[in-house]
Amino acid sequence: MKQFLAPSPTEIPDLVIPEREGGYAKGQEMREQILRAALILLIEEGYRAMSMRRVAAMCGLKFGNLTYYYPSREDLVRDLLESVVRAYEIVFETIKGDAGLPPERRLAKLCRIILEDIRTKKTTRIFPELWALSNHDRFVQERVNELYARARASFVEIISEIRPDLQPEHHQVLALFLSASMEGTTIFAGHGKPFEPHMPWLENLAIKSFIDLVSTIRPEEFDDGPLCLNRA
Amino acid sequence: MKQFLAPSPTEIPDLVIPEREGGYAKGQEMREQILRAALILLIEEGYRAMSMRRVAAMCGLKFGNLTYYYPSREDLVRDLLESVVRAYEIVFETIKGDAGLPPERRLAKLCRIILEDIRTKKTTRIFPELWALSNHDRFVQERVNELYARARASFVEIISEIRPDLQPEHHQVLALFLSASMEGTTIFAGHGKPFEPHMPWLENLAIKSFIDLVSTIRPEEFDDGPLCLNRA
Amino acid sequence: MKQFLAPSPTEIPDLVIPEREGGYAKGQEMREQILRAALILLIEEGYRAMSMRRVAAMCGLKFGNLTYYYPSREDLVRDLLESVVRAYEIVFETIKGDAGLPPERRLAKLCRIILEDIRTKKTTRIFPELWALSNHDRFVQERVNELYARARASFVEIISEIRPDLQPEHHQVLALFLSASMEGTTIFAGHGKPFEPHMPWLENLAIKSFIDLVSTIRPEEFDDGPLCLNRA
Amino acid sequence: MKQFLAPSPTEIPDLVIPEREGGYAKGQEMREQILRAALILLIEEGYRAMSMRRVAAMCGLKFGNLTYYYPSREDLVRDLLESVVRAYEIVFETIKGDAGLPPERRLAKLCRIILEDIRTKKTTRIFPELWALSNHDRFVQERVNELYARARASFVEIISEIRPDLQPEHHQVLALFLSASMEGTTIFAGHGKPFEPHMPWLENLAIKSFIDLVSTIRPEEFDDGPLCLNRA
DNA sequence: AATGAATGAGCGTTCATTCAT
DNA sequence: TATGAATGAACGCTCATTCAT
Numbered sequence: 001m002k003q004f005l006a007p008s009p010t011e012i013p014d015l016v017i018p019e020r021e022g023g024y025a026k027g028q029e030m031r032e033q034i035l036r037a038a039l040i041l042l043i044e045e046g047y048r049a050m051s052m053r054r055v056a057a058m059c060g061l062k063f064g065n066l067t068y069y070y071p072s073r074e075d076l077v078r079d080l081l082e083s084v085v086r087a088y089e090i091v092f093e094t095i096k097g098d099a100g101l102p103p104e105r106r107l108a109k110l111c112r113i114i115l116e117d118i119r120t121k122k123t124t125r126i127f128p129e130l131w132a133l134s135n136h137d138r139f140v141q142e143r144v145n146e147l148y149a150r151a152r153a154s155f156v157e158i159i160s161e162i163r164p165d166l167q168p169e170h171h172q173v174l175a176l177f178l179s180a181s182m183e184g185t186t187i188f189a190g191h192g193k194p195f196e197p198h199m200p201w202l203e204n205l206a207i208k209s210f211i212d213l214v215s216t217i218r219p220e221e222f223d224d225g226p227l228c229l230n231r232a
Numbered sequence: 233m234k235q236f237l238a239p240s241p242t243e244i245p246d247l248v249i250p251e252r253e254g255g256y257a258k259g260q261e262m263r264e265q266i267l268r269a270a271l272i273l274l275i276e277e278g279y280r281a282m283s284m285r286r287v288a289a290m291c292g293l294k295f296g297n298l299t300y301y302y303p304s305r306e307d308l309v310r311d312l313l314e315s316v317v318r319a320y321e322i323v324f325e326t327i328k329g330d331a332g333l334p335p336e337r338r339l340a341k342l343c344r345i346i347l348e349d350i351r352t353k354k355t356t357r358i359f360p361e362l363w364a365l366s367n368h369d370r371f372v373q374e375r376v377n378e379l380y381a382r383a384r385a386s387f388v389e390i391i392s393e394i395r396p397d398l399q400p401e402h403h404q405v406l407a408l409f410l411s412a413s414m415e416g417t418t419i420f421a422g423h424g425k426p427f428e429p430h431m432p433w434l435e436n437l438a439i440k441s442f443i444d445l446v447s448t449i450r451p452e453e454f455d456d457g458p459l460c461l462n463r464a
Numbered sequence: 465m466k467q468f469l470a471p472s473p474t475e476i477p478d479l480v481i482p483e484r485e486g487g488y489a490k491g492q493e494m495r496e497q498i499l500r501a502a503l504i505l506l507i508e509e510g511y512r513a514m515s516m517r518r519v520a521a522m523c524g525l526k527f528g529n530l531t532y533y534y535p536s537r538e539d540l541v542r543d544l545l546e547s548v549v550r551a552y553e554i555v556f557e558t559i560k561g562d563a564g565l566p567p568e569r570r571l572a573k574l575c576r577i578i579l580e581d582i583r584t585k586k587t588t589r590i591f592p593e594l595w596a597l598s599n600h601d602r603f604v605q606e607r608v609n610e611l612y613a614r615a616r617a618s619f620v621e622i623i624s625e626i627r628p629d630l631q632p633e634h635h636q637v638l639a640l641f642l643s644a645s646m647e648g649t650t651i652f653a654g655h656g657k658p659f660e661p662h663m664p665w666l667e668n669l670a671i672k673s674f675i676d677l678v679s680t681i682r683p684e685e686f687d688d689g690p691l692c693l694n695r696a
Numbered sequence: 697m698k699q700f701l702a703p704s705p706t707e708i709p710d711l712v713i714p715e716r717e718g719g720y721a722k723g724q725e726m727r728e729q730i731l732r733a734a735l736i737l738l739i740e741e742g743y744r745a746m747s748m749r750r751v752a753a754m755c756g757l758k759f760g761n762l763t764y765y766y767p768s769r770e771d772l773v774r775d776l777l778e779s780v781v782r783a784y785e786i787v788f789e790t791i792k793g794d795a796g797l798p799p800e801r802r803l804a805k806l807c808r809i810i811l812e813d814i815r816t817k818k819t820t821r822i823f824p825e826l827w828a829l830s831n832h833d834r835f836v837q838e839r840v841n842e843l844y845a846r847a848r849a850s851f852v853e854i855i856s857e858i859r860p861d862l863q864p865e866h867h868q869v870l871a872l873f874l875s876a877s878m879e880g881t882t883i884f885a886g887h888g889k890p891f892e893p894h895m896p897w898l899e900n901l902a903i904k905s906f907i908d909l910v911s912t913i914r915p916e917e918f919d920d921g922p923l924c925l926n927r928a
Numbered sequence: 929a930a931t932g933a934a935t936g937a938g939c940g941t942t943c944a945t946t947c948a949t
Numbered sequence: 950t951a952t953g954a955a956t957g958a959a960c961g962c963t964c965a966t967t968c969a970t
Binding site: 026 | 950951952953954
């Protein structure tokens with residue numbers, strides 16, 4: 001089933017499923033298969049298509065049996081979401097190890113990783129679903145926020161190394177801007193989108209723009225806007 | 233019913249509904265009420281909740297009668313989407329009239345309009361739904377692409393004024409990056425999002441960063457990336 | 465619209481619509497157009513597809529207006545059925561004029577007319593619908609019975625000329641057998657049926673068999689069955 | 697429920713439902729009950745009345761539960777149709793065992809079986825529905841064609857024994873004529889039809905006529921028609 | 929004659945959930 | 950673990966009918 005998923009380019013696995021204590025190996029495998037099936041449905045046909053029945057069918061499972069593993073749809077959705085999110089968190093953990101490089105290089109590298117991932121089918125398809133869901137579902141909202149908080153943490157670390165003179169809150173907002181800026185490319189240059197071929201250009205623009213911004217921003221510009229372009 | 237919708241701050245109406253020839257005034261009003269009800273459901277509870285039955289109920293209409301106005305759900309969705317999109321297109325038309333200002337000021341103004349709109353409940357809620365839908369629905373995809381194409385056209389106009397030396401394709405990609413960058417803020421600093429209060433800072437960052445980028449980018453940087461930060 | 469209907473080969477028109485007194489000419493024409501549209505739907509898609517809405521749409525009539533001409537579906541169905549049946553009755557009237565020919569030739573000719581008509585799309589499609597409907601609809605049942613009674617009358621006339629020695633009831637049963645025998649070919653060799661190309665052979669078999677039967681049947685064979693093949 | 701169905705006189709069961717592997721006995725019984733209910737509705741009120749909801753109600757089943765057994769109406773229709781057809785096929789199989797009798801006797805017997813069956817309510821009601829449906833439904837069309845092909849095979853066997861001198865294609869057309877001829881009696885002398893009481897006479901006429909035809913037909917008469925009654 | 933509008937019913941489908949086996 | 954069975958709800962759709970304009 002794995003082969004149906006666009007392979008994550010370098011580092012991000014599709015799902016990271018925690019082992020459960022006290023279950024047979026078969027149960028663990030089945031659970032994994034279920035989550036993979038659900039993921040594929042989510043990617044290929046959207047959230048609505050990811051019904052218990054279709055997931056069961058895709059696993060060759062009788063429908064009644066799926067409810068043994070996941071008594072309610074919510075259980076399945078949550079487990080899936082956690083497995084997806086965990087996969088990303090692992091990346092941000094591993095990135096921290098790059099301490100040897102100069103911060104600008106690390107910033108660039110991190111951006112490239114994120115933007116490359118955005119080009120995968122999985123990310124292009126799943127995240128808009130999550131954004132939409134998070135507007136009406138507290139649980140999804142929290143997990144997505146968590147995920148992005150971790151992503152920002154990586155940026156904050158690098159930014160504060162480049163600009164130790166700025167206040168922590170400014171580091172945060174810069175990180176937020178960088179993150180938002182990249183996420184926005186999903187809908188224009190993600191997998192199958194009209195500007196997918198331009199993604200390399202976008203990467204270069206983003207990195208240049210981010211480094212310039214981080215390097216040159218002055219504290220007062222957060223509040224007043226860039227010189228001479230104030231609201232009035 | 234209007235009061236349920238966060239008022240668009242300055243310029244963007246919620247819906248622009250074309251008049252139909254033939255039919256009583258009551259029919260036109262009913263059609264408008266239906267689209268408003270659908271919009272509210274979409275905003276407040278998401279796409280799935282925007283069912284024919286709930287829309288009818290919200291209008292005090294019997295279900296059978298709703299199918300008189302909109303024989304199929306698709307008809308309703310299309311009419312709604314077109315009315316929403318049309319509202320944005322009007323903005324982009326009116327912006328073109330600002331020819332007197334220097335291009336940087338016009339760029340800043342346009343960005344502020346867009347980012348302010350992103351803070352409205354309507355935009356924060358609807359666009360993620362559209363992004364998700366557009367991955368699996370050709371019609372939504374096309375209308376969304378259309379909308380963003382018009383938005384980019386406004387940016388291209390300004391950018392090419394600032395940088396007449398760049399090639400048209402570069403103008404396009406710069407506009408794309410600006411647009412994507414702003415859209416990405418929806419999920420972090422849109423209505424009710426954790427960073428909504430930081431939106432003014434983000435605006436300032438975005439505008440400074442965009443103007444710097446547009447002003448300083450060199451043609452070769454599209455392809456090679458910023459100096460010394462190439463992939464290798 | 466006429467051209468959509470398979471042309472009746474020689475003599476049977478599609479519909480015979482009586483004129484109404486006290487209506488404008490336009491109303492009469494509209495009524496005819498409506499019935500033709502209904503007929504086409506019945507032929508091409510079956511009884512269920514012949515809904516008021518679809519008939520109206522096919523006539524370019526607004527739905528509400530159709531209910532002016534035919535307030536209820538039943539009205540429409542009845543008018544259509546009567547127009548269809550009347551078309552056949554006209555044939556049986558005209559056939560009676562062939563008095564000059566020997567009865568066997570007239571029998572053969574009548575059979576050929578009927579079997580040729582069965583090969584038309586209209587007849588192949590409509591009659592099975594009528595047979596099915598007549599099982600659950602008294603009105604249809606009566607009109608169909610009427611139609612076949614007239615058909616049998618033509619046969620009875622010829623048969624009694626060939627076999628004046630038989631009793632009237634025997635004439636009736638012979639006519640019935642001939643008629644039933646031919647109607648049965650509809651479902652095997654009617655328009656578009658697998659044995660449609662064999663219809664000429666079936667015609668020859670039928671005519672030979674009918675003339676032999678009518679000519680040679682002995683009164684006691686009605687009751688006892690053919691010699692030596694009695695039930696026991 | 698059985699008592700609602702006119703009992704098949706001698707040999708043809710109403711439904712032959714294959715057993716399913718897996719599943720409790722109760723499930724099998726329920727499936728049978730469902731098909732019987734559907735059959736009754738089809739017979740008593742016609743195809744349109746055989747809705748999922750009415751079938752469920754007739755079985756004392758909640759509607760949602762019926763969709764467990766038959767997820768779609770098409771599934772139900774197909775299962776029903778196959779069960780009906782299978783019942784007839786069994787008859788044609790068993791008839792082949794009558795090898796001891798002279799072919800004319802076997803022909804007569806087969807005709808009587810068929811014509812007796814036509815007098816049952818079930819056959820009188822179902823077949824016109826199938827004929828009508830088969831004009832617009834490929835599946836029904838195929839099953840009906842299959843059924844009649846098997847019926848003809850029985851006739852072909854007997855006919856070719858009586859007339860080994862004729863070519864196989866002529867055997868086929870003779871069988872076709874016999875079959876069509878008998879099917880046509882359904883609408884005149886089937887259950888509840890005006891000529892139902894005359895069916896015994898029709899049987900005798902049919903058998904005499906068929907045996908005469910098969911015995912006396914000359915090869916050239918297929919093409920030229922009976923002597924002196926050619927088309928011209 | 930013609931149109932617009934409203935109602936109520938039925939249909940087939942999909943689904944999450946629950947429970948007995 | 951695994952399956953079969955049952956329930957109730959909602960959904961989109963089509964339709965015949967009725968009535969005001």
